[in-house]
Amino acid sequence: MNTMTLWHISGWEFAALAAAALLVGFSKTAVSGANTVSLAIFAAVLPARASTGVLLPILIVGDVLAVLTYRRYAHWPTLWRLFPAVAAGVVIGTLFLVWADDAVVRTSIGAILLLMAGVTVWRRRKAEAGAEAGAEDEPDAVATRSGRAKARSYGVLGGFTTMVANAGGPVMSMYLLSAGFRKLGFLGTSAFFFLIVNVTKVPFSVGLGLIDGHSLLLDAALAAFVVPGALIGKWAVNRINQRLFEQLVIAATIIGGLQLLLR
Template identity: 85%
Template structure:
């Protein structure tokens, strides 16, 4: 059995998955949150739950490229603040996946993404000045970090949709473009690797899914290189608008699917 027939997909469906894989790479090095479009494509071509298992190794491959590209810009105090809450969210998401069907998963994640986007836009319009990432670590931002961390862990476990949630947190914390990408790169590399045993235990990753990943991973790198080229041509304001827009589109796609 070859990779093209593993999921009984047509050539056009494989082409759609290839475009989605390219977008995965692009999102990790340019516009974080854009991979919600990839999530929707994978869920449309493959069984919704199984699609998360196929997508996870591709996300990890893109995370490795992003870490190599932006490793000097990561803000580790923010990462250490988030990880405990994210771990709790991953555990909650694993339990949720045991009983939730595809419709419940899509509706829940879509609603969370739209809520986070709305909160972020409201905060940015009402704030007198941008927050300082270092200040968030030492002030009342602890509660916000924990809330976003749990939501990020939950959404990344159940639908690989943690990117938009964490994007909203990093934007609200005042991160500039490169700091945003560097912190996000390390965050998702660590979190996505930690999800592997949970996904395998739930049967979302197996030999067939890994064979399909082997065929699709070749499209991740060109997408990452395209993102690396594009990010220096996108100003901060446009960058922030694109991240929020990608989050809204992803949330609507999940709710309306």
């Protein structure tokens, strides 16, 4: 795509993108998965493929702020378990983008998000008592054989969705919730995960023509809105209890998936 067309947006469209950038900051430090709404806004204002290239640097800014805020709470064994499968998913997503059009991208990601939300709700209702008994900031539930298989499947899906539409957040949110992470462990682990994964995606996005100098200039204008969003999120997260936190993450995932499917 010729990214010069990114400058042909109205004031209202820029305001919508700015609000979405603010929500990215909030999601990175408070309710991970809420940035699916940002994804939907970017895809509504810009062509779906082009929106992924513009949104990626905004997400990286949010990731840096999240790492600075929650770096002490990351669970690195979980991260190392996920990365190989995520790498495979990123490669698959890159190949998918070579031929997929905007409609296919939106439909595929929307369906995956709703599927992951449904599976997570079902699993948590089925084993709610056990999950509450074993929930820790550094869970060991993911160390079992079934846990490793689950990490691989979620990792591939996460890598695929994050490469195709920057929508890996909800998939990883569903995985971390199902593994029993509580708020701070959840936010610290996801912060490092997405900083590493999103930076790794940059060369692929450049190679696909989704990021260039023109898109980065638009990113520079939008990045300023990420910081206040992150500060609001940091203030809000201490005022959200664990159950509400999980409900908000799942709700944001469902909303984002529906927006992509119904557009």
